[in-house]
Amino acid sequence: MGDLTHQIPERIPIHLVVNGVSHTLDLVPWTTLLDALRDHLALSGTKKGCDHGQCGACTVLVDGRRVNSCLTLAVMNDGAEITTVEGLAKDGTLHPLQQAFIDHDAFQCGYCTPGQICSAAGLLVEGRARDADEIRELMSGNLCRCGAYPNILAAIQQAMGQP
Amino acid sequence: MNAYIGTPTSRVDGRAKVTGAAKYAGEFPADGLLHGFVVEATIPCGRIARLDTSAALQVKGVLDVLTHANRPPLADKDEAWRDEVAPEGSPFRPLYDDTVKFNGQPIALVVAEDWETAKFAATLVRVEYEQRGFATDLEGERGKAAEMDKPHKPRGDAAATLAQARVRHEAEYVIPTEHHNPMELYATTAIWDSNGKLTIYDKTQGVQNVHKFLCGVFDKKPDDIRVASPYVGGAFGSGLRPQYQVVLATLGALALKRSVRVVLTRQQMYGLGYRPMTIERVGLGAKSDGTLDAVTHEAIAVTSRYEDFARNDTGWAEQLYSSPNSRFSHKLVHLDVSTPCDMRAPGAASGVCALECAMDELSVALKLDPIELRLKCYSDRDQSENLPYTSKQLRECYARGADAFGWSRRNPAPRSMRDGKELVGWGMATGVWEALQMPVAVRIVLTSNGHAEVSCAASDIGTGTYTIVAQVAADALGLPIENISVRLADSTLPQAPVEGGSWMAASSAHAVLAAAEEVRKELLRLAGKIHGSPLAGAELADTVLTDGSIARASDNRRAVSIADAMRHGGVERIEKEKLNQFGEDKKHARNTHSAVFAEVKVDELLGVIRVTRVVSAIAAGRILNTKTGRSQIMGGVVWGIGMALHEETVMDHRFGRIMNANIAEYHIPVNADVHDIDVIFVDEPDAHINALGIKGLGEIGIVGVPAAIANAVYHATGKRIRRFPITLDKVLD
Numbered sequence: 001m002g003d004l005t006h007q008i009p010e011r012i013p014i015h016l017v018v019n020g021v022s023h024t025l026d027l028v029p030w031t032t033l034l035d036a037l038r039d040h041l042a043l044s045g046t047k048k049g050c051d052h053g054q055c056g057a058c059t060v061l062v063d064g065r066r067v068n069s070c071l072t073l074a075v076m077n078d079g080a081e082i083t084t085v086e087g088l089a090k091d092g093t094l095h096p097l098q099q100a101f102i103d104h105d106a107f108q109c110g111y112c113t114p115g116q117i118c119s120a121a122g123l124l125v126e127g128r129a130r131d132a133d134e135i136r137e138l139m140s141g142n143l144c145r146c147g148a149y150p151n152i153l154a155a156i157q158q159a160m161g162q163p
Numbered sequence: 164m165n166a167y168i169g170t171p172t173s174r175v176d177g178r179a180k181v182t183g184a185a186k187y188a189g190e191f192p193a194d195g196l197l198h199g200f201v202v203e204a205t206i207p208c209g210r211i212a213r214l215d216t217s218a219a220l221q222v223k224g225v226l227d228v229l230t231h232a233n234r235p236p237l238a239d240k241d242e243a244w245r246d247e248v249a250p251e252g253s254p255f256r257p258l259y260d261d262t263v264k265f266n267g268q269p270i271a272l273v274v275a276e277d278w279e280t281a282k283f284a285a286t287l288v289r290v291e292y293e294q295r296g297f298a299t300d301l302e303g304e305r306g307k308a309a310e311m312d313k314p315h316k317p318r319g320d321a322a323a324t325l326a327q328a329r330v331r332h333e334a335e336y337v338i339p340t341e342h343h344n345p346m347e348l349y350a351t352t353a354i355w356d357s358n359g360k361l362t363i364y365d366k367t368q369g370v371q372n373v374h375k376f377l378c379g380v381f382d383k384k385p386d387d388i389r390v391a392s393p394y395v396g397g398a399f400g401s402g403l404r405p406q407y408q409v410v411l412a413t414l415g416a417l418a419l420k421r422s423v424r425v426v427l428t429r430q431q432m433y434g435l436g437y438r439p440m441t442i443e444r445v446g447l448g449a450k451s452d453g454t455l456d457a458v459t460h461e462a463i464a465v466t467s468r469y470e471d472f473a474r475n476d477t478g479w480a481e482q483l484y485s486s487p488n489s490r491f492s493h494k495l496v497h498l499d500v501s502t503p504c505d506m507r508a509p510g511a512a513s514g515v516c517a518l519e520c521a522m523d524e525l526s527v528a529l530k531l532d533p534i535e536l537r538l539k540c541y542s543d544r545d546q547s548e549n550l551p552y553t554s555k556q557l558r559e560c561y562a563r564g565a566d567a568f569g570w571s572r573r574n575p576a577p578r579s580m581r582d583g584k585e586l587v588g589w590g591m592a593t594g595v596w597e598a599l600q601m602p603v604a605v606r607i608v609l610t611s612n613g614h615a616e617v618s619c620a621a622s623d624i625g626t627g628t629y630t631i632v633a634q635v636a637a638d639a640l641g642l643p644i645e646n647i648s649v650r651l652a653d654s655t656l657p658q659a660p661v662e663g664g665s666w667m668a669a670s671s672a673h674a675v676l677a678a679a680e681e682v683r684k685e686l687l688r689l690a691g692k693i694h695g696s697p698l699a700g701a702e703l704a705d706t707v708l709t710d711g712s713i714a715r716a717s718d719n720r721r722a723v724s725i726a727d728a729m730r731h732g733g734v735e736r737i738e739k740e741k742l743n744q745f746g747e748d749k750k751h752a753r754n755t756h757s758a759v760f761a762e763v764k765v766d767e768l769l770g771v772i773r774v775t776r777v778v779s780a781i782a783a784g785r786i787l788n789t790k791t792g793r794s795q796i797m798g799g800v801v802w803g804i805g806m807a808l809h810e811e812t813v814m815d816h817r818f819g820r821i822m823n824a825n826i827a828e829y830h831i832p833v834n835a836d837v838h839d840i841d842v843i844f845v846d847e848p849d850a851h852i853n854a855l856g857i858k859g860l861g862e863i864g865i866v867g868v869p870a871a872i873a874n875a876v877y878h879a880t881g882k883r884i885r886r887f888p889i890t891l892d893k894v895l896d
Contacts, residue, residue, distance in 0.1 A: 007283070039278065055429075107180055107625075108795070110179075114183050145343075147799070147800070150840055
């Protein structure tokens with residue numbers, strides 16, 4: 001099999017702006033954005049639920065767009081602005097979605113919650129969801145095994161200012 | 164006294180969960196943390212003939228590859244491996260020897276400086292096996308089923324009565340294997356400190372269960388290991404028994420004297436416990452007026468070769484419906500698979516599904532409304548022991564649920580209701596679960612500034628334990644909830660069993676009350692010593708804690724503030740710990756009940772099924788928190804939708820391997836699958852069960868839901884599908 005020590009690729013310097021803070025990281029290119037956040041920046045608010053883009057727990061905002069951070073390599077995001085769940089509250093005041101999730105009990109175990117909230121934040125910016133059915137459809141990439149879906153819907157509607 | 168109990172209090176851990184501050188087992192940092200990656204067996208039965216780790220060991224950053232051949236010592240007696248909730252048998256021991264008992268069994272742990280390196284090196288481990296003959300197909304092996312337990316006594320002659328019954332229904336219902344799939348991956352971070360002691364952050368429903376298990380397996384003193392699990396990203400039963408990754412992470416830490424984290428992949432999680440596939444055969448014999456003459460229920464379930472996992476699938480019929488003749492049996496088939504484990508409402512979710520589908524079929528045969536049939540057989544006594552219930556408001560569940568659903572507008576004929584191109588079906592079912600309670604201890608530390616820390620080893624797996632403990636403590640101590648801090652899920656805290664069976668709400672709440680009473684006793688002692696005290700000579704029973712004071716219950720203007728009592732007594736804090744045990748009540752049966760109503764819409768051409776409405780009317784005693792309680796029931800309903808329409812672990816029996824071991828091909832409900840869910844809590848005062856009249860909500864929410872949906876699909880389509888899940892191919896077939 002030859003000398004396997006050479007099979008670990010060289011580290012590459014990567015620049016990320018995460019929640020407004022600039023970071024330079026030396027990462028091997030196979031590091032996902034998710035692992036870069038969790039293991040290299042100690043931002044464990046972004047969750048790993050499958051590592052295959054199947055559950056949505058790792059959803060973050062990349063330059064304002066919602067992205068499964070397990071499906072994108074950190075090197076592919078060099079220079080990008082990343083917002084994670086840790087970056088949503090401002091000066092101790094919760095983001096309206098965070099408050100709405102508490103008000104409507106839109107979670108139980110809390111593990112899918114950061115992804116749900118980041119996904120919902122992306123959804124609000126997209127402006128494509130106009131009614132309950134569209135919100136349900138466009139939030140269906142974020143699984144919640146506790147089954148909080150109706151409360152997640154209600155929380156998003158509250159943040160959207162819908163009745 | 165009741166400012167918080169019974170109110171829709173928001174979760175006290177909500178802020179931590181919506182900001183990302185809540186840390187789960189695989190997220191605790193440690194200096195020099197190493198990462199372990201599991202190598203799994205790819206055969207279901209045999210032995211490892213050769214295991215070559217040399218290539219993996221050459222990878223830069225790999226520290227070791229642990230296998231059965233080089234691991235540190237592990238206990239050799241079954242007793243050490245048998246945890247608090249282990250079934251009969253000889254528990255699985257990871258990396259113990261060269262035998263392979265199931266596909267997906269861990270056979271090596273690659274430990275490296277970072278996770279990606281460990282994962283890469285794991286692909287380089289070469290394994291050769293001696294494979295043996297195996298069987299993994301329950302239906303193929305059902306002839307080898309062995310009677311395991313007889314949870315309920317037979318009554319009368321069920322077989323003969325059933326054979327002669329005026330109206331008879333007998334059928335088999337098949338519930339597939341299902342996996343819990345909590346969102347959090349199974350994970351353990353074992354933190355090694357310089358004294359050789361270990362702090363284990365583990366994804367578990369019982370830190371003290373894991374603690375005792377690890378001390379036994381690794382021959383450690385209780386003080387050598389601490390297990391904590393402050394947040395658990397869902398579990399649903401999968402974290403009741405210690406999972407193998409906690410053994411592997413601990414092994415790695417002991418072998419390398421470093422901190423080690425092991426996080427399983429989603430795929431690897433399918434190598435642990437699951438809801439066992441069951442074949443449920445139900446027989447119902449009735450008179451033409453709908454009263455039951457005979458009930459029979461036989462369950463045939465899968466288990467592993469090494470443990471007898473059996474739950475109560477069949478006893479529910481006896482509790483729910485009166486019948487002079489009954490017979491129940493539970494059989495197990497031992498296969499080359501891992502041992503099943505409890506999964507939300509174990510036994511009941513499957514058994515009641517079959518029973519309630521059968522009841523629907525009987526109602527069709529009798530031309531009787533399904534609710535009417537259930538009222539004909541209604542029983543105010545648990546017939547297995549001939550006992551009255553502590554409370555049973557199931558009649559009220561039927562009435563309130565039917566009313567909210569609009570059941571009276573149902574046309575009973577199948578295929579009679581439509582909405583455009585969709586057939587509409589309305590179905591209903593009954594649900595039942597036990598109201599269990601266990602000994603739990605709580606410690607309260609009250610400080611003179613009117614703050615209290617309440618602590619207990621119990622877990623909050625998303626069920627809301629932090630919140631209800633805070634509510635009950637706030638009320639019992641007469642303090643605002645903001646002044647209560649709750650610490651849970653640390654093995655060094657006061658005793659608690661695993662969080663499961665819906666017993667933690669009642670058990671922890673009454674432990675809080677018991678500890679709070681000790682605090683009140685001490686405050687009364689201190690306050691009574693004050694010169695001219697308004698509480699001088701007061702009996703404990705005539706005192707309450709309210710508004711930051713201890714006061715006479717009969718006249719709460721006669722009070723001493725907590726601060727004054729403690730200042731006069733010269734103490735800064737009062738610390739009390741109390742173990743609460745419930746008195747044994749052999750005169751009552753204890754259960755929760757539900758009536759579930761479901762509407763489905765079925766696309767006639769495509770067979771697509773949507774559950775458009777569910778009404779779940781619950782009788783579960785007093786509800787501690789109507790907000791989190793509603794969420795629990797709603798979650799149970801979503802699980803019921805999954806069980807009815809989506810969930811199935813599919814095995815390729817040629818290889819004894821699961822084919823859909825991921826969360827895309829193992830289907831669970833997504834947001835778009837879930838529509839209106841109406842949860843009704845029926846008023847159910849209960850003076851017998853415990854002081855607060857609490858019964859617990861974790862399981863009852865799912866029970867009955869799959870049957871209500873299956874019955875609605877029959878009503879919509881005229882097709883009775885008895886093999887779950889009800890997928891569109893079966894509807895179109």
